[in-house]
Amino acid sequence: MRFKMTKTVAALNRERLRAVVFALIAIGLLFQSSCATLEVALKKAEKSLWQEKPPEPLQFQSDEYIVYRLQEGETPVTLAERFLGDEKRSWVIEEANEDIEFRENQVIIIPLKEENKGGLAIDGYQAVPILSYHHFAENCESHLCISASVFDQQMRYLKNNGYRVITMRELLGFMQYRHAIPKRSIIITIDDGYRSAYDIAYPVLKKYGFTATLFIYTDYVGVSKSAITWDQLREMEVDGFEVGSHTISHCDLTKKMTGEQYQDYLARIKREIFDSKQIIDKELRQDTFCFAYPYSRYNASVLNLCEQAGYKIGVTVDRGGNAFFKDPLVLDRNQILKSYMYAFMANLKTFNKFSLK
Structure with missing residues (x-):
């Protein structure tokens, strides 16, 4: 009887132990589940924090x-x-x-607003250099010729040093105090109408995202293999290039011919100035507004006729830059005659110091 009771107590103890173990296991599983739930919640919160809406791009506007x-x-x-x-x-x-x-x-x-339309500062004023080229070739002998490799080097220098090539139209707006232009603005011009302007200069300029203004004398267009054609000029205009007049025959507008009377002289140079514009206007369907004086020669009669013809800008080859207050019919240009980079760089001055204090 005693043995039976002892066995029964032992059985009960085993059952109680088993129940305690099961309870501990259940509590452990519950705790583990709670920890897992908390971890998931934290991860969700962290993900939500990182996935918050990004800042609006427009921070402030006036x-x-x-x-x-x-x-x-x-x-x-x-x-x-x-x-x-x-x-x-x-x-x-x-x-x-x-x-x-x-x-x-x-x-x-x-x-959002135009600032400093005239490029004026307390220590000086903006000046726009106009570079003047003529002829290009793979190898040059004339001082008016620039080799293809040197021209590429010059344009690369402009690009890498923050210069911005603008058009004559943009320069006119600046000089009329209608808008500002980039601080390091320059203009590239090519005179006479040689075919090399199309064959050599044009691809290089496009390579660097630049344009130029071509000053042509109309008698020369298309007359030989060395001359540019009207179709080539039209193609270049589509790419943003401009075309101005360099007269009909590239004559010295200030010089009378032997035995020529003054009235005959005036009539002749008027044809050179007016008719060249009409020819270009017709061929290129434009209103030609810029003019280059052959040999940089002009006088009061020439200036008066240019104004009457409707030209807004006239360019010489007198060295210097052009401020907004300069007479637009007698702008300066720097002829690029040498292949040395230091000589080229000397033509790129875009600010003239002048204390206003």
Whole structure:
């Protein structure tokens, strides 16, 4: 009887032990489940925190400027088209954010108003160099000829050093105090109408995203294999190049012929000035507004006739830059005659110091 009772107590103890073990296991499983649930919750919260809506790109806007946070793939060109209405005004955004890398989440300034239309500063004023070329070849002997390799080197220098090639039309707007232009603006011109302007200079200029103004004398167009053609000029105009007059025959407009009376002289130079414009206007379907004086020679009669003909800009080969207040009918140009880079660089001055204090 005692043995039976002892066995029963032992059985009960085993059952109690088993129950305690099961309870501990259940509690452990419950705790483990709670920890797993907490961990999942934390991960969800962390993920939600990182997936919060990114900052709005438009940080601030007034009538004068925008503070903007760049989004992926945005560039000064796309921003200029969106906010300034013209992708060609990307320089406005670039100059307002000098030394800033355009990358995602970078905050930049976008000016909305024209500033400093005349390029004036307290220590001086902006000047626009106009570079004058004539002929190009693979190898040159004439001082008016620039080799293809040297021309490429010069254009690469302009591109790598922040110079911006503008058009005569843009220069005219600047000189009429209608709009600002880039700080390091220059203009490239090519005189006479040699075929090399199309064969050599044109591809190089396109390579660097530049344009030029060609001054042609109409008697020379298409007369030989060394002369540019009207079709080539039309092609270049489609790419943003401009064409101006260099008279009909490239004569010295200030010089009377032997035995020529003054009235006959005036009539002759009037034909050179007026008729060349009419020929170019008809061939290229444009209103020619710029004129280059052959041999850089002009006088009061020539200037008067140019104005009557409707030219807005006249260029010489007197050295120097052009401020907005310069007479637009007698602009300076720098002839590029030597192949040395230091000589080329000396023609690129875009700011004249002049203290206004």
